[in-house]
Amino acid sequence: MxxxxxxxxxxxxxxxxxxxxxxLVGMITLRGDLSSDAIAKAVKAATGAEMPGQGKMTEGKKGRAGWMSPDELLLIVDHAAAPKVVEAASKSLADEHSLIVNVSDxxxxxxxxxxxxxxxxxxxxxxxxxxxxxxxxxxxxxxxxxxxxxxxxxxxxxxxxxxxxxxxxxxxxxxxxxxxxxxxx
Incomplete structure (x- = not known):
């Protein structure tokens, strides 16, 4: 590799x-219903940050969450952690209409x-x-x-x-x- x-x-x-x-910066696109409690929990678990409002960037202990559009966030995390963050978010949002993609590279x-x-x-x-x-x-x-x-x-x-x-x-x-x-x- x-x-x-x-x-x-x-x-x-x-x-x-x-x-x-x-x-190298870890970046994850998360798309879905941003008013969903499940998405808010996944964002908090991934970054430690609260859900950002329109045009906002929030910061947590493990990263940042930025509002990109009415149904899209950009999660900024450690580059090496990004694949595991995607995996964990995908599992936690398995029953939620969402898309989680590692766009770091x-x-x-x-x-x-x-x-x-x-x-x-x-x-x-x-x-x-x-x-x-x-x-x-x-x-x-x-x-x-x-x-x-x-x-x-x-x-x-x-x-x-x-x-x-x-x-x-x-x-x-x-x-x-x-x-x-x-x-x-």
Whole structure:
């Protein structure tokens, strides 16, 4: 069996904000009736987090849960734990209309660190990053690619996109974070 590697193997760019590939991150798509008690219990068991409301990201001891659409969550867990999380959630939701899929190796994750992290994302996305606060999640576009982002804290934005466009996303973020390109928003 081959060893798992992240899309860009730790790519790093330092500009007025730092852009770094986050490495291997466990990500699980969970689809179903988000008002279901069984799904809420499965999310809590998987991440330790409460069910997120619309446009929200909740954090628990074992991971995060993000609202992606009216019937879809993104669970973020340790990469090595993702297969077992899928197995446990599938068992607990066997009687529930749901879909649980490990999408870890189909995604790339980037962190934009610095006081102007919102500005870097705003250069590439139509999302209103000025209103973004930690605990909020936005599914949007970054230039020509679908992506989602959230704030870990006031100086760290996390962007998730498809692995197949990881280099493109990294190059966009690095260019937007290039020194001398500050907008001062």
């Amino acid at each position: 081959s060893n798992a590697v992240s899309a860009l193997q730790g790519a790093l760019y330092k500009g007025y904000c730092t852009v770094e590939e986050a490495g 189909a995604r790339a994750v980037f962190r934009v660190k610095g006081a102007a992290c919102r500005e870097v994302i705003a250069k590439l996305s139509p999302a209103d990053t000025a209103v973004m606060q930690p605990g909020m999640l936005r599914r949007t576009r970054v230039a020509q690619i679908p992506a989602a982002f959230y704030l870990e804290d006031d100086q760290t934005a996390v962007l998730v996109c498809f692995r197949s466009v990881a280099q493109y996303a990294f190059d966009l973020l690095a260019d937007a974070a290039r020194g001398g390109g500050e907008v001062g928003v």
